[in-house]
Amino acid sequence: MRKLKLQELNRLSIEEFKQLDKTPIVVVLDNIRSALNVGSAFRTADAFALDSICLCGITAQPPHREILKTAIGATTSVNWIYYKSSVECCEKLKAEGYTIIAIEQAEGSIELQDFQPKPNQKYAVVMGNEVKGVEQAVMNIVDVCIEIPQYGTKHSLNVSVCTGIVVWDLFSKMKF
Numbered sequence: 197m198r199k200l201k202l203q204e205l206n207r208l209s210i211e212e213f214k215q216l217d218k219t220p221i222v223v224v225l226d227n228i229r230s231a232l233n234v235g236s237a238f239r240t241a242d243a244f245a246l247d248s249i250c251l252c253g254i255t256a257q258p259p260h261r262e263i264l265k266t267a268i269g270a271t272t273s274v275n276w277i278y279y280k281s282s283v284e285c286c287e288k289l290k291a292e293g294y295t296i297i298a299i300e301q302a303e304g305s306i307e308l309q310d311f312q313p314k315p316n317q318k319y320a321v322v323m324g325n326e327v328k329g330v331e332q333a334v335m336n337i338v339d340v341c342i343e344i345p346q347y348g349t350k351h352s353l354n355v356s357v358c359t360g361i362v363v364w365d366l367f368s369k370m371k372f
Contacts, residue, residue, distance in 0.1 A: 210272055213242070213245070213273045214273070216245055217245075218245050218246060218247040218248075219245050219246050219247065219371070220317070220318040220319065220370075221244075221247060221318075221319050221320075221321060221363065221366055221367070221370075222246065222247050222248050222249070222250060222289060222294060222318075222319070222320045222321070223237055223240075223241055223246060223250070223320075223321050223359060223363070224249075224250045224252060224282060224285055224286065224289070224320050224321065224322040224323065225237060225249065225250065225251050225252060225255045225323055226252050226253065226255075226282040226322050226323060226324050226325060226331060226334060227252060227253035227254045227255060227282065227324075227325040227328070227331065228251075228254075228255045228256075228323070228325060228326065228355060229254065229325060229326050229327070230262070230326060230355075231256040231260045231261075231262035231263045232262045232263075232265065232356070233266075233326070233355045233356045234251065234255060234256050234260075234262075234263045234266075235262060235263040235264065235265060235266030235267035235268075235270075235271075236266045236356035236359070236360075237249060237323070237355075237356060238258075238263065238266075238267040238270035238274050238276075239266060239267050239268060239270045240356075240359050240360050240363050241270065241274045241363075242267075242270035242273050242274050244363055244364070244367045246274065246363065247275070247318070248274065248275040248276055248277065249274055249275070249276040249277075250276070250277055250278075250279055250285045250289070250320075251276060251277070251278045251279070252278070252279045252281060252282040252284075252285050253279075253280065253281060253282060255278075257276075257278050258271040258276070259271070266356075282322065282330075282331060282333075282334045283331075283333045283334055283337065286320065286322065286334055286337055286338070287337065289320040290320075290337070290339075292318075293318055294318045294319060294320040295314075295317055295318065295319050295320070295339045295340065296320050296322065296337065296339045296340075297311075297319055297320065297321050297338065297339065297340050297341070297342055298324070298330045298334065298335055298338040298340075298341045298342070299322065299323055299330070299341075299342055299343070299344070299358060299362055300324060300329050300335065300341050300342075301329070301343050301351070301352075302335060302341045302343070304341060305341040305342060305343040306340060306341065306342055306343070307342075307343055307344075307345050308342050308343065308344050308345070308362065308365055309345070309365070311340070311342050311365075311366075312369065313366055313369050313370050319366065321359075321362055321363070321366070322334055322338065323355050323358065323359050323362075324355070326354075326355055329352075342362065344358060344361055344362070
């Protein structure tokens with residue numbers, strides 16, 4: 197088996213990507229401490245042609261050295277906006293017709309594999325702080341909470357890994 201060369205991948209230019217119909221998912225980063233995790237979220241958003249990313253609270257913003265290191269150029273293709281608070285961001289998205297989904301371990305959460313997106317619905321996926329998770333003020337206004345089932349000894353996944361898992365699951369259910 198031969199690995200493909202970059203030019204054989206037939207990737208879109210940034211201009212073509214900007215014109216592309218986007219997957220109706222917004223990733224909301226709720227007070228993410230690590231700029232490396234932020235850059236990874238940008239890369240995931242680019243890979244699945246997501247609508248945008250919202251950077252909230254203490255979450256670093258481009259251009260930031262560590263974001264650029266892991267995003268590898270995705271900060272120029274993916275639309276993003278900064279909000280002082282995750283609550284403000286989620287309230288605005290809700291007013292725009294997005295279903296707000298917290299990715300969190302909580303009472304009444306739905307396991308990821310059991311969640312079925314509705315056709316023609318827009319989703320905002322809230323990824324919480326690496327230590328504290330999704331802030332309670334945001335949990336009070338979300339429409340649904342999804343949890344990734346885990347079977348090991350640790351209680352959580354790295355936020356960049358979690359973002360990739362959730363986005364791929366939603367993308368595959370919405371597109372295929």
